[in-house]
Amino acid sequence: MIGKRTITGRIGFALAVLLLVSFSLLPFAQILSTSLKHQYDWGNPSLIPQTINLDAYKELLGLTEAKKVEIPAAIQKILNNPKLPQDKKDAIAAKYMSNDNLFPFGKYMLNSVIFSVGAATFSLVFSVMGAYSISRLRFKGQVVIQRSVLFVYMVGGVLLMVPLYQMAMNIGLASSLWGSAFCLFLIYIVQTLPVGMYMLGNYFRGIPFALEEAAMMDGCSRKEAIIKVVLPLSLPMLATVFIYCFIIGWNEYLFASVFLKQYPEFHTLPLALQELFVSKNAIWDRIMAASMLTLAPIVICFLFASRFMKGGKTDGGVKG
Amino acid sequence: MAAITLKNIIKSYDKTQVVKGIDLAIEDGEFVVLVGPSGCGKSTTLRMIAGLEQPTSGDIIIGDRVVNDIEPQDRNIAMVFQNYALYPHKSVKENIVFALRRLKVDNEEIERRLSEISEMLQLEELLDRKPADLSGGQRQRVAMGRAIIREADVFLFDEPLSNLDSKLRSHMRTEIGKIHNKFGRTSVYVTHDQVEAMTLADKVVVLHDGYIAQSGTPMEIYLNPTNIFVAQFIGSPSMNIIEGTLFNDYLDIDGYHLPREQLSNVVYQASIPDSGLKVKVGIRPDFFNDKAFFSETEAAFNFTNLTIDLIEPMGFDKEILFNLAGGSVKARLDLRSEIKRGGEIDLLVDLSRVLIFDYQTEQRL
Ligand SMILES: Nc1ncnc2c1ncn2[C@@H]1O[C@H](COP(=O)(O)OP(=O)(O)OP(=O)(O)O)[C@@H](O)[C@H]1O
Ligand SMILES: [Mg+2]
Numbered sequence: 215m216i217g218k219r220t221i222t223g224r225i226g227f228a229l230a231v232l233l234l235v236s237f238s239l240l241p242f243a244q245i246l247s248t249s250l251k252h253q254y255d256w257g258n259p260s261l262i263p264q265t266i267n268l269d270a271y272k273e274l275l276g277l278t279e280a281k282k283v284e285i286p287a288a289i290q291k292i293l294n295n296p297k298l299p300q301d302k303k304d305a306i307a308a309k310y311m312s313n314d315n316l317f318p319f320g321k322y323m324l325n326s327v328i329f330s331v332g333a334a335t336f337s338l339v340f341s342v343m344g345a346y347s348i349s350r351l352r353f354k355g356q357v358v359i360q361r362s363v364l365f366v367y368m369v370g371g372v373l374l375m376v377p378l379y380q381m382a383m384n385i386g387l388a389s390s391l392w393g394s395a396f397c398l399f400l401i402y403i404v405q406t407l408p409v410g411m412y413m414l415g416n417y418f419r420g421i422p423f424a425l426e427e428a429a430m431m432d433g434c435s436r437k438e439a440i441i442k443v444v445l446p447l448s449l450p451m452l453a454t455v456f457i458y459c460f461i462i463g464w465n466e467y468l469f470a471s472v473f474l475k476q477y478p479e480f481h482t483l484p485l486a487l488q489e490l491f492v493s494k495n496a497i498w499d500r501i502m503a504a505s506m507l508t509l510a511p512i513v514i515c516f517l518f519a520s521r522f523m524k525g526g527k528t529d530g531g532v533k534g
Numbered sequence: 535m536a537a538i539t540l541k542n543i544i545k546s547y548d549k550t551q552v553v554k555g556i557d558l559a560i561e562d563g564e565f566v567v568l569v570g571p572s573g574c575g576k577s578t579t580l581r582m583i584a585g586l587e588q589p590t591s592g593d594i595i596i597g598d599r600v601v602n603d604i605e606p607q608d609r610n611i612a613m614v615f616q617n618y619a620l621y622p623h624k625s626v627k628e629n630i631v632f633a634l635r636r637l638k639v640d641n642e643e644i645e646r647r648l649s650e651i652s653e654m655l656q657l658e659e660l661l662d663r664k665p666a667d668l669s670g671g672q673r674q675r676v677a678m679g680r681a682i683i684r685e686a687d688v689f690l691f692d693e694p695l696s697n698l699d700s701k702l703r704s705h706m707r708t709e710i711g712k713i714h715n716k717f718g719r720t721s722v723y724v725t726h727d728q729v730e731a732m733t734l735a736d737k738v739v740v741l742h743d744g745y746i747a748q749s750g751t752p753m754e755i756y757l758n759p760t761n762i763f764v765a766q767f768i769g770s771p772s773m774n775i776i777e778g779t780l781f782n783d784y785l786d787i788d789g790y791h792l793p794r795e796q797l798s799n800v801v802y803q804a805s806i807p808d809s810g811l812k813v814k815v816g817i818r819p820d821f822f823n824d825k826a827f828f829s830e831t832e833a834a835f836n837f838t839n840l841t842i843d844l845i846e847p848m849g850f851d852k853e854i855l856f857n858l859a860g861g862s863v864k865a866r867l868d869l870r871s872e873i874k875r876g877g878e879i880d881l882l883v884d885l886s887r888v889l890i891f892d893y894q895t896e897q898r899l
Binding site: 424 | 584585586605606607611612613615616617618619620621622623632633636637665666670673680681684697
């Protein structure tokens, strides 16, 4: 009887799944819907916009031509005042004419990509090395290292934020732009490394050592055996770890807000989104569109990763 | 040139010794078969030769260099693993040619060798599959192919045919023999199978509990085992061990008196007390013959009126069990023998094949 289900059972199951899925998808639907609505439509509780409005997206992605900003009449009067020196006039005009108040979404996205992809890449490389050594090699202090790595993970970020920033100040890193960026980078790597190592380490343990021995008998050095046998077999886990590290970096707000506060040039998306709320551009459709665009890479990442998950099966290699 | 010498090899895991001092000289081009019960250290010995395991003490010499500190990949050895160890992410073809690709052997040569090997191992149909989609026997053949496609100095085989059906096994056995004759590489071969040991080996090494119990040509091991362990381990069905008493003129087994001067395989010289010397007598089931079909010669002894307890027809011959000196004894007889359970039979034994062993130490006398 195993595997046989009645019609009512199946319908009930489908309903339960549907309920759960729609419950977790509702906030996203809300974001998507609002980002597509015109201003007059914002108060409407319906999720379906009356007319689709893509302006928010266009603006964020810089697809609109820069609008000729009208200088208010009062200001124009001041500008026409002959007593005012020309450079002052230019400064005032620039303040009103510039497109600075436009949200430079592309730049923030690029910052986010650089931080999260960069940190994830390094984290993955270090995870592989660390995971391999704790799962395969025997050395003094192995257990201590293994435990202390996990301990790092258990200590929450908030606790460490102040001391870390203080340390960065003390050695003079926090006072320069590149130093701060470097610190943040390092923090992302250290934050994600324990889990990466833990996941990969367990995965490596599941790959029979005999496969590496076979590669060595076929003439590979240990390093070559790892690259040609262990890593291809670990692709699903490598992808998982990379995405995990990427997402942690992508969504990270706390440390970024501390270390990058003085460097708006280097703000990442979470920081920028926060600013969008308080800026004069706090317009719902734009905030929601920006949120949507912030989400997009993560979704793409998952779709991409699921293709890797299929590869790298380890069965069939050894007997029993 | 790749002779292999093992000098007093000891291997311990933590505190337990699993290989307890092995001395073995394998000549260049020799085919050596390691046999022994499960857990006696065959795989461990093989892995030490391969370099996958470091001996606790002793030297391993391959060719003219001591290889103790040489990495496995630098020893130029090909190995078939007991558990196959195929690369799960590569197709059968890529598994087999992996080592050649690494060495940047040109494609034509790879294809040529691949087709030769895959024909020999009957793998042509399977080349594009992944190991997970193969049966145990097919995987074993792939593992075999991966090793023999290389022109290594030394081949190591760890029970390479254990998962094949009997027909394929005998085919592969013949092929391994052919390969060895053709290329003459030094080979060390671990097996449980008597027939493989007997047919392939230049030299058989019987391991027992981490020691070499005996080494020699298959015939030596079969006809002149130096102790009861080897005598019973080699040969199937295994040798009968019967209690007896040795006197100056004869060997007494359950009242039968076997004349001493015709026991040409008994080399015992020391004096024997008048009350006789208690010994264990070894007679292989194959050396009994039904008197009905063999004329009594000088060298044969007639055990008369034995009562048959059990008959096991084996197809091409019959095995019978009867009681002698308080123990159950097996004899392998011709198919023609007309016997029935509970009946009586006269059996002839070739006296030159009778062995005696010390009652305590179980060593040959
Ligand atoms: N890594 C290890 N750690 C501890 N003991 C081990 C290890 N490897 C093997 N042994 C022990 O060494 C002994 C010999 O093992 P080995 O694999 O050489 O046996 P074998 O003769 O090949 O047996 P089989 O015929 O079953 O393959 C066994 O008792 C085994 O338990
Ligand atoms: Mg073994």
